[in-house]
Each structure stands twice: as C-alpha cells, then as structure tokens.
Amino acid sequence: MITSGKVVGEIIDISFTQITCEAKDLENIPTPGQFIRFALDDYIVLGCTTRYDIGNISQEGYPRALWKSPDDLEKFYPQLQHILKGYFKCVILGFISNGKFISCLPDRSIRLHTMVELAEKKDILLATQNSLFLNSIIKAKDVDIIEVIPWMLYFAYIAREKDYEYIEHMGKELNMYLRYDLNLLTPVIERLENLIANM
Numbered sequence: 001m002i003t004s005g006k007v008v009g010e011i012i013d014i015s016f017t018q019i020t021c022e023a024k025d026l027e028n029i030p031t032p033g034q035f036i037r038f039a040l041d042d043y044i045v046l047g048c049t050t051r052y053d054i055g056n057i058s059q060e061g062y063p064r065a066l067w068k069s070p071d072d073l074e075k076f077y078p079q080l081q082h083i084l085k086g087y088f089k090c091v092i093l094g095f096i097s098n099g100k101f102i103s104c105l106p107d108r109s110i111r112l113h114t115m116v117e118l119a120e121k122k123d124i125l126l127a128t129q130n131s132l133f134l135n136s137i138i139k140a141k142d143v144d145i146i147e148v149i150p151w152m153l154y155f156a157y158i159a160r161e162k163d164y165e166y167i168e169h170m171g172k173e174l175n176m177y178l179r180y181d182l183n184l185l186t187p188v189i190e191r192l193e194n195l196i197a198n199m
Contacts, residue, residue: 009116023086033151035119047090091140101126128156131173150191
C-alpha cells in the first residue's frame with residue numbers, strides 16, 4: 001500500500017514494540033512526541049517518536065566542531081550531508097484496519113526498509129481517541145516520558161482544534177497510569193501547560 005505523506009525515514013531496526021529509522025535528511029528528523037505512520041500490507045501502522053540522534057556514519061566518536069555558520073558549512077563542507085546521519089526511534093501504538101484504530105501490535109511482522117512518514121491529522125485523532133497510547137509510551141523501555149508525553153498530548157490537542165476538555169480528561173487518565181505519582185505527573189503537566197500557553 002502506498003501512502004500519501006512525505007517520507008521522513010526508513011526502518012533500519014525492529015525490536016518488538018519499537019523501531020529505529022534512519023532519517024531521510026538532517027533538517028526534517030521527527031522529534032519526540034511526533035506521530036509517524038507506515039504501510040504494512042493493508043494496514044497503516046501508527047507510532048510515536050521517542051528520541052532522535054545525529055551522528056557520524058564512521059562510528060569513530062563525535063563529529064568535531066567546525067565553528068562555521070550554516071551557510072559556510074554548506075559552502076565549504078558539502079560532504080557533511082553524506083557523513084552525518086540522523087536516526088529516530090519510535091514506539092508502535094497500534095494500526096488502522098478498515099478505518100478503525102486498534103491499540104495493539106499488528107498480527108504480522110514489521111518489515112525492514114519500510115518508508116516512514118509523519119502521521120496525518122486523521123491518524124492522530126484515531127491513535128489518541130482513548131488513553132491507551134499513553135500507556136504504550138509509559139511501558140516502553142528507555143523513554144523519557146516527561147519529555148515525550150507533553151508533546152504527544154500537545155499534538156493531539158492541536159489535532160482536536162485546541163479542545164482543552166480532552167487535555168483535562170487525558171490528564172486524569174495519565175495520573176491513573178502513573179499510579180498517582182506526582183513526581184512524574186507534575187513535570188508532564190507543567191510542560192504541557194507551557195506548550196499550550198506559548199506555542
């Protein structure tokens with residue numbers, strides 16, 4: 001199945017509920033909290049970016065500082081686009097089948113080298129219609145929920161034309177998933193409120 005969005009990456013590693021993608025270009029790497037999609041036979045699989053990295057393809061440590069402006073870098077070091085690569089990791093939230101979102105892993109294996117796109121508004125609305133997407137992120141390994149969840153909720157809020165009642169409901173659901181741990185909940189809510197007030 002071919003989807004209509006803009007390709008932002010390609011799957012290069014799969015680990016049960018998570019995938020790693022190589023970004024198509026360094027200027028458009030999906031950041032934590034952004035929703036992604038990709039085709040899997042007759043399904044559209046939806047996920048959320050949880051982290052990104054930019055590194056040297058030689059694997060010999062960090063790239064060295066060049067102390068140049070972006071224009072000078074492009075002029076004097078055009079090869080940088082070929083030796084630096086961006087990567088992003090995503091948690092799988094579920095899949096769309098027959099127009100309905102199912103909060104589960106698909107019943108078939110995800111394939112390496114599948115193209116990944118940013119999710120469309122309708123995808124975000126489906127994936128975030130109930131709170132199970134929050135639990136998928138909370139239960140995932142090596143995810144900084146204090147940074148990722150505020151952005152996820154913000155994108156869901158924007159997709160819903162800034163419906164604050166939705167945020168209030170999801171805040172209660174999140175509190176339950178976090179087992180009423182205010183040390184985790186408070187910074188998530190503070191970051192989300194800051195995004196809503198200032199973006």
